[in-house]
Amino acid sequence: MARLTTIGFDADDTLWENEHFFRLTHAHFAELLADYAEPDVLSRTLLETEMRNLARYGFGIKGFTLSMIETAIEVTGGKVPGAVIGRIVNAGREMLAHPVDTLPNVHETLETMTRDHTLVLITKGDLFDQERKLAQSGLGEFFDAVEIVSDKTASTYRSAFARHGTGPEAAMMVGNSLRSDVIPAIEAGGWGTHVPHTLTWDYERAEPPVEAERFNAIGSLAQLPGLVETLKG
Amino acid sequence: MARLTTIGFDADDTLWENEHFFRLTHAHFAELLADYAEPDVLSRTLLETEMRNLARYGFGIKGFTLSMIETAIEVTGGKVPGAVIGRIVNAGREMLAHPVDTLPNVHETLETMTRDHTLVLITKGDLFDQERKLAQSGLGEFFDAVEIVSDKTASTYRSAFARHGTGPEAAMMVGNSLRSDVIPAIEAGGWGTHVPHTLTWDYERAEPPVEAERFNAIGSLAQLPGLVETLKG
Numbered sequence: 001m002a003r004l005t006t007i008g009f010d011a012d013d014t015l016w017e018n019e020h021f022f023r024l025t026h027a028h029f030a031e032l033l034a035d036y037a038e039p040d041v042l043s044r045t046l047l048e049t050e051m052r053n054l055a056r057y058g059f060g061i062k063g064f065t066l067s068m069i070e071t072a073i074e075v076t077g078g079k080v081p082g083a084v085i086g087r088i089v090n091a092g093r094e095m096l097a098h099p100v101d102t103l104p105n106v107h108e109t110l111e112t113m114t115r116d117h118t119l120v121l122i123t124k125g126d127l128f129d130q131e132r133k134l135a136q137s138g139l140g141e142f143f144d145a146v147e148i149v150s151d152k153t154a155s156t157y158r159s160a161f162a163r164h165g166t167g168p169e170a171a172m173m174v175g176n177s178l179r180s181d182v183i184p185a186i187e188a189g190g191w192g193t194h195v196p197h198t199l200t201w202d203y204e205r206a207e208p209p210v211e212a213e214r215f216n217a218i219g220s221l222a223q224l225p226g227l228v229e230t231l232k233g
Numbered sequence: 234m235a236r237l238t239t240i241g242f243d244a245d246d247t248l249w250e251n252e253h254f255f256r257l258t259h260a261h262f263a264e265l266l267a268d269y270a271e272p273d274v275l276s277r278t279l280l281e282t283e284m285r286n287l288a289r290y291g292f293g294i295k296g297f298t299l300s301m302i303e304t305a306i307e308v309t310g311g312k313v314p315g316a317v318i319g320r321i322v323n324a325g326r327e328m329l330a331h332p333v334d335t336l337p338n339v340h341e342t343l344e345t346m347t348r349d350h351t352l353v354l355i356t357k358g359d360l361f362d363q364e365r366k367l368a369q370s371g372l373g374e375f376f377d378a379v380e381i382v383s384d385k386t387a388s389t390y391r392s393a394f395a396r397h398g399t400g401p402e403a404a405m406m407v408g409n410s411l412r413s414d415v416i417p418a419i420e421a422g423g424w425g426t427h428v429p430h431t432l433t434w435d436y437e438r439a440e441p442p443v444e445a446e447r448f449n450a451i452g453s454l455a456q457l458p459g460l461v462e463t464l465k466g
Binding site for chain 1: 382
């Protein structure tokens with residue numbers, strides 16, 4: 001097989017907790033609007049609002065906060081009190097200050113993999129927030145490059161792995177999102193390795209590309225060095 | 234002098250209109266809250282809120298929209314109607330869809346400068362929004378690299394000009410902000426060229442570094458090729 005020179009890592013819910021904080025905020029949001037909307041109607045409206053706004057806001061917490069505000073106005077027919085909106089703004093701001101909880105085995109895996117590979121962090125979301133999380137995680141030293149991108153498509157991986165490695169054919173993308181990490185990396189000509197997280201945003205779900213030769217799934221990042229060895233063997 | 238190999242360009246209010254749209258939204262915001270606050274009190278509160286939030290939101294329209302909402306809640310003591318908040322959200326979203334109005338002489342200047350120099354676009358703000366504007370501007374083809382950064386400090390320019398050029402000593406940054414474009418580029422060891430715009434956000438103001446050898450000011454981008462020739466002569 002072609003040499004595997006470069007490994008791309010997703011960040012949110014691959015290296016550190018993220019969806020967990022969205023879920024907490026979600027629950028808080030449902031409480032704030034309990035007098036106005038059933039939790040499942042609220043959830044559905046919020047997801048619809050988020051999807052509609054992606055084309056305008058892109059991914060990230062600031063866009064999510066604006067979508068919560070819009071949803072609150074919509075489900076209350078404009079009657080939501082200003083003070084409740086203020087609490088939603090605060091909830092969004094608290095998310096931007098949440099601690100960075102590194103997932104198990106991340107440190108050891110990066111330490112091992114960085115010895116023989118070019119490591120690239122490839123993440124979407126708010127530029128400023130992702131930089132903060134990377135700095136707080138203390139994981140920056142393991143990476144040869146960091147790409148904070150507005151979306152993750154095959155073309156994202158083609159150019160990231162060309163710029164920082166030796167092209168997508170010699171690269172593997174590792175992440176918890178089939179839709180954003182695994183499938184487009186395989187489409188770009190690379191390997192795609194899925195490391196599922198117990199919490200995954202509906203948007204990121206997709207059918208695993210089980211037919212693809214370069215698709216793999218591992219239960220934990222701890223299995224990555226072993227998988228890469230096997231591929232080389 | 235050292236050879237000038239690389240030229241960095243700011244984008245907002247250097248290549249295309251930006252502050253203009255903020256001012257329009259500002260005026261709209263003041264109208265929406267005319268029953269609750271004097272325009273100058275509102276302006277002052279909004280600027281204070283923006284400054285306080287920079288450390289959390291960074292630069293860009295989404296953070297600005299959230300700061301407008303927070304200000305509306307603050308100046309009304311929480312009494313702002315949900316419908317007014319809805320209009321503020323819409324105003325922010327409209328900014329994210331505003332047309333890209335290229336400033337005079339931009340096209341010709343970039344076309345001339347790209348022949349003999351590496352051109353790098355260095356801009357801050359929302360990643361997604363800046364990518365949209367660059368795509369709509371049609372100016373992407375003139376640039377060898379694009380850096381969308383969370384802030385513009387001397388260290389930003391040191392690394393951007395090392396990555397895409399031959400180091401800051403051989404680079405010039407061109408922009409309308411003394412604070413973000415000119416002063417930190419000079420601090421990094423490069424040239425800083427100020428192209429003032431009639432509208433400049435208070436945050437971006439600073440004393441021109443008139444003592445600095447590598448500081449220049451030009452009235453229009455059309456003067457840039459001439460200035461660069463002089464420096465080489």
